[in-house]
Structure formats: structure tokens, C-alpha cells
Amino acid sequence: MTTDADIVDELRAAGLVGEGDIALTPLTGGVSCDVWKVETPSGPIVVKRPLPQLRVAAEWHAPVERGTSEVRWLRRARGVDPKIAPEVLAELAGHAFAMRFLPGCPVWKDELMAGRVDAGFAGEVGRGIAAVHAATAHNEGDRADFPNDEMFRALRVDPFLLYVARHDAELAPALEALAADLSGRKIALVHGDVSPKNILVSADGPVFLDAECAVYGDPAFDIAFCTTHLLLKAVWSGDARLNEAAAALVAAYRAGIDWEDAGGVLLRAGKLTAALLLARVEGKSPAPYLTDPGHKHVIRDQARALIRAPQPVDALVANWKRTFA
Numbered sequence: 464m465t466t467d468a469d470i471v472d473e474l475r476a477a478g479l480v481g482e483g484d485i486a487l488t489p490l491t492g493g494v495s496c497d498v499w500k501v502e503t504p505s506g507p508i509v510v511k512r513p514l515p516q517l518r519v520a521a522e523w524h525a526p527v528e529r530g531t532s533e534v535r536w537l538r539r540a541r542g543v544d545p546k547i548a549p550e551v552l553a554e555l556a557g558h559a560f561a562m563r564f565l566p567g568c569p570v571w572k573d574e575l576m577a578g579r580v581d582a583g584f585a586g587e588v589g590r591g592i593a594a595v596h597a598a599t600a601h602n603e604g605d606r607a608d609f610p611n612d613e614m615f616r617a618l619r620v621d622p623f624l625l626y627v628a629r630h631d632a633e634l635a636p637a638l639e640a641l642a643a644d645l646s647g648r649k650i651a652l653v654h655g656d657v658s659p660k661n662i663l664v665s666a667d668g669p670v671f672l673d674a675e676c677a678v679y680g681d682p683a684f685d686i687a688f689c690t691t692h693l694l695l696k697a698v699w700s701g702d703a704r705l706n707e708a709a710a711a712l713v714a715a716y717r718a719g720i721d722w723e724d725a726g727g728v729l730l731r732a733g734k735l736t737a738a739l740l741l742a743r744v745e746g747k748s749p750a751p752y753l754t755d756p757g758h759k760h761v762i763r764d765q766a767r768a769l770i771r772a773p774q775p776v777d778a779l780v781a782n783w784k785r786t787f788a
């Protein structure tokens with residue numbers, strides 16, 4: 464395990480910082496990594512070092528190689544569009560890395576929770592995700608660069624789909640079939656954690672962070688993951704603008720689908736969204752802000768119905784209720 468002093472030594476060796484005292488200031492938010500901000504002569508940078516065990520209530524282990532996988536995703540995404548990911552400055556020992564810090568860019572989740580909901584921005588998020596999928600679809604090089612099925616299974620398929628299946632005999636066959644389908648599709652480069660807490664709001668649009676779960680897989684997962692967050696927050700806040708943001712996200716994403724028939728992607732995304740919605744109220748990783756039993760009830764009932772009778776994600780969003788009142 465590298466120490467903080469080792470990190471400073473490596474930053475020096477990489478020519479990113481000079482001699483003298485270097486302060487590593489922890490950035491809030493992380494459950495899977497140490498993330499620090501470091502002032503350097505050429506501006507602030509972020510150093511991120513993956514932890515072997517995630518800091519969440521239930522025990523999750525994850526190989527630290529995901530740090531290198533994240534670097535690959537960030538570089539690949541910048542190759543598609545330099546505005547949508549931070550620049551990687553150096554790779555360090557222990558699968559840690561340094562990237563440029565983006566000053567003055569709030570995290571999208573904080574904006575949404577504060578009631579600043581911008582459907583136009585949600586559309587840009589959808590466009591950004593689709594751009595990476597379209598650029599990497601059916602690409603053998605990208606497939607070879609992200610052979611992370613085992614990690615994706617441990618961090619995504621198992622906790623979000625199979626954990627709920629194990630606790631719900633009635634829905635288990637549908638959830639298990641969904642998990643098998645998701646694991647079997649090798650279509651494009653998936654970010655794996657497109658949550659509003661991993662998106663910075665920059666003047667140039669969304670900047671995607673935290674690609675530790677990147678895998679060559681089913682692009683429907685990313686749009687489902689992000690849609691789920693917006694729909695959960697719509698119930699939590701009761702704010703119709705979150706439904707509108709989800710609709711804008713999906714519409715912009717749909718417009719970027721050029722690698723296969725859009726209908727197929729949207730139906731798979733609808734099934735995954737239903738399962739992820741349920742996982743966020745009954746799964747291993749419940750949304751921390753969903754404490755109100757009434758909110759959970761609204762989400763659980765709709766999610767269960769949608770797992771039984773799937774809808775394409777655009778229809779799912781259009782029909783999503785914030786309350787049963």
C-alpha cells in the first residue's frame with residue numbers, strides 16, 4: 464500500500480510538484496478511493512488512489528486495477544470529445560493517478576438536490592454518454608482494452624440485480640435473465656457509474672468522472688443508471704422538472720444511437736432502469752436520501768410493476784409518477 468508520502472514523492476518524480484511542503488487536501492464524496500486536491504505550480508490537480516475495500520455499510524471488495532481502467536476510460540472519452548472528461552496528467556503506483564482539477568464546477572447531484580434542475584444540461588449528459596458509446600461500438604480495440612467483466616459483475620451485476628433476485632423469489636427469474644443478458648452483451652464502452660454525483664457541471668457542459676466500473680458491455684446500462692438517479696430524485700423532491708430532465712436525458716441519448724436499432728437499446732434500458740430503481744430501495748446500495756417510507760413505496764411499486772411488464776425507457780420516464788396521491 465502506497466502512503467501519502469509516497470504519493471508526494473511520485474508527484475515530484477512526475478514533475479507535477481516542486482520541492483517543499485505539499486498538502487494533500489481530501490475531497491469529499493468518495494467511498495471507493497482516496498481523492499485529494501493538490502496545489503501545484505501549474506494549477507490544482509486531483510490525485511485519486513483506489514481502495515481495496517469500499518467504504519460502505521455492506522462489505523464490498525474490488526480490485527485496485529480499476530484505477531487503471533478509469534484512466535483508460537478518461538483518455539478514451541477525451542479522444543471522443545476533450546470537453547467531457549478531465550485530462551489525466553500521470554499514472555502513479557498502486558493504480559493511482561493524477562488529473563487536472565476543474566475549478567468552479569459543482570457536482571451535478573448537489574445542483575439537483577438544491578433545486579437547480581436544468582433539462583438542457585441533462586440533454587448534454589445524454590449526448591455525452593451516447594457519443595462515447597457510438598465511438599466505441601463494435602470496436603475490437605476498445606473491447607480488448609476493457610476486459611473487466613469480473614469487476615463489473617462484482618460491482619454492478621451482483622449488487623444491483625442479483626442481490627435483489629436472491630431476496631425476491633417472485634422477481635428472481637426476470638432479474639436473473641436481465642443479469643445474464645447484460646453480462647453477455649459486448650457492444651460498446653460502458654462507463655458504469657453515470658450518476659449525478661460523478662458529473663461535474665462545467666461551463667462547457669458535463670464532465671464525467673469516476674469511471675472505475677468501465678467495461679466493454681451493454682451501453683443500455685449507462686443510460687439506465689443515470690435515468691434511475693433522476694427518477695429517484697423526482698420522487699424525493701416531488702419536482703416535475705426532474706421528470707423533464709430525465710426525458711431530456713433519454714431523448715438526447717436516443718438521438719445519438721447509431722450502432723444498432725434504437726428500439727432495442729431503449730427496451731433494454733427500460734428493463735435495467737426498473738431493476739435499478741428497485742435495487743435503490745431494496746438492494747445492497749440503497750439511495751441514502753430515500754428515508755421516507757412513502758417515497759420508497761412509490762418507487763418500489765412502480766419498479767416491481769415495470770420488472771413484470773417492461774417498457775422502453777422513454778415510455779417508462781413519460782409514465783413515471785412522483786406520488787400516488
Ligand SMILES: Nc1ncnc2c1ncn2[C@@H]1O[C@H](COP(=O)(O)OP(=O)(O)O)[C@@H](O)[C@H]1O
Pocket residue numbers: 490491492493494495496497498509511549562563564565566570660661663672673675
Ligand atoms: N478532476 C476533478 N476536478 C474537480 N473535482 C473533482 C475532480 N475529480 C474528482 N473531483 C471531486 O472529488 C469527488 C470524488 O471523485 P470521484 O472520482 O467521484 O471518486 P470516488 O470514486 O471516490 O467517488 C467528486 O465527486 C468531485 O467532487
Ligand SMILES: [Mg+2]
Pocket residue numbers: 492493660661673
Ligand atoms: Mg464518485
